[in-house]
Amino acid sequence: MRPFATAVLALALLAAAPPLLAGGDDVVIEDAWSRASIGTSRPGVAYMTLRNEGTEPAVVTGLRTDLAVMPMIHATTTDAQGVTRMAHMEEVEIAAGETVALEPGSLHVMLMDLQRPMVEGESYTLSLVFADGAEASVEVPILGMAARGPAE
Amino acid sequence: MTGLQKGLWAVVAVAALGAVGLALFGARTPEVTESAASSVVAEFELTGHDGVVRTAEDFRGQWSLVFFGFTNCPDICPTTLAEIAQVMDDLGPQADAVQPLFISVDSERDRPEALAEYVPQFHPSILGLAGTPEQIEAAAASFKIFYERVPEEAAPDGYTMGHTSQVFLFDPEGAFVRLYGYGTPAPDITADLSARIDAHG
Numbered sequence: 001m002r003p004f005a006t007a008v009l010a011l012a013l014l015a016a017a018p019p020l021l022a023g024g025d026d027v028v029i030e031d032a033w034s035r036a037s038i039g040t041s042r043p044g045v046a047y048m049t050l051r052n053e054g055t056e057p058a059v060v061t062g063l064r065t066d067l068a069v070m071p072m073i074h075a076t077t078t079d080a081q082g083v084t085r086m087a088h089m090e091e092v093e094i095a096a097g098e099t100v101a102l103e104p105g106s107l108h109v110m111l112m113d114l115q116r117p118m119v120e121g122e123s124y125t126l127s128l129v130f131a132d133g134a135e136a137s138v139e140v141p142i143l144g145m146a147a148r149g150p151a152e
Numbered sequence: 153m154t155g156l157q158k159g160l161w162a163v164v165a166v167a168a169l170g171a172v173g174l175a176l177f178g179a180r181t182p183e184v185t186e187s188a189a190s191s192v193v194a195e196f197e198l199t200g201h202d203g204v205v206r207t208a209e210d211f212r213g214q215w216s217l218v219f220f221g222f223t224n225c226p227d228i229c230p231t232t233l234a235e236i237a238q239v240m241d242d243l244g245p246q247a248d249a250v251q252p253l254f255i256s257v258d259s260e261r262d263r264p265e266a267l268a269e270y271v272p273q274f275h276p277s278i279l280g281l282a283g284t285p286e287q288i289e290a291a292a293a294s295f296k297i298f299y300e301r302v303p304e305e306a307a308p309d310g311y312t313m314g315h316t317s318q319v320f321l322f323d324p325e326g327a328f329v330r331l332y333g334y335g336t337p338a339p340d341i342t343a344d345l346s347a348r349i350d351a352h353g
Binding site: 035038041042043044045070072074076078081082083084085086088104105108110111112113145146147148 | 223224226227228230231233234235237238269270273274275298302304306307308312314315316317318331333334335
């Protein structure tokens with residue numbers, strides 16, 4: 001497993017290298033939306049697009065909202081056999097000048113342990129925390145349970 | 153990024169590719185494929201969200217759109233349910249010839265009562281079906297679908313589910329017709345289904 005040992009060493013050296021300026025302040029959050037929930041026992045969901053207008057990559061490392069105890073980013077993957085699974089993403093990088101879409105069937109914010117039901121017509125504040133310590137907040141409108149995209 | 157950093161990332165990338173290769177060759181492939189579709193049959197005994205026990209025979213005479221999921225699924229399942237709801241709206245009078253069936257693969261949490269407060273929210277025509285672990289296993293075997301319980305510390309009850317995400321179409325005689333892949337736009341499903349209903353007479 002020598003290549004893997006080398007990779008570990010390489011990663012360690014990268015970690016020790018001077019940190020890149022991660023431009024969390026340059027990220028624009030657009031088209032945020034959520035679906036209404038039934039009660040609080042099932043996880044909620046939020047979608048949005050993240051556009052990095054800066055010249056450095058920005059890395060989302062955490063989420064905060066008073067709506068859910070554990071908001072986290074998940075990726076839904078569908079394999080060649082059509083089986084879908086979800087995986088927790090520790091962080092999501094948005095390259096300089098790029099847009100990352102959180103949309104149905106792909107990346108999404110999973111709102112675990114809801115503190116109150118998500119009611120259609122209401123909204124809540126979601127904050128994204130970036131690797132450089134910057135934070136960006138967005139007011140997320142709650143659409144109907146069968147919504148398929150952001151409000152027109 | 154410095155030249156050294158670029159070189160180091162290259163080393164990481166090569167090792168990562170190797171790991172992906174190992175994972176691919178070592179992976180077990182689930183048995184759900186289009187190629188197995190010819191042997192797909194609908195055979196089940198499950199309980200509807202109205203509490204009534206149903207078998208596949210109960211849906212003869214109508215086209216069935218069958219898909220799988222679980223109510224703790226925040227992303228894929230509501231999306232598919234919403235797509236099917238749109239199809240039912242867009243079919244107009246032809247919708248009477250179609251019965252959508254949402255089968256929960258999460259027998260532990262999804263009892264008929266749980267489906268009753270969830271499924272009709274998307275469309276009144278969609279029937280949720282629940283079963284015991286044995287009933288779900290038997291249904292999955294007949295549809296040749298794959299599902300699994302995936303431990304996930306942060307999820308409610310400590311697990312989530314992986315499952316086949318296609319929509320299965322059966323004709324009024326109960327014969328398997330085709331799969332619609334996850335993400336097939338509702339208008340495409342509506343157009344295909346509408347043409348088949350017309351041709352069937």
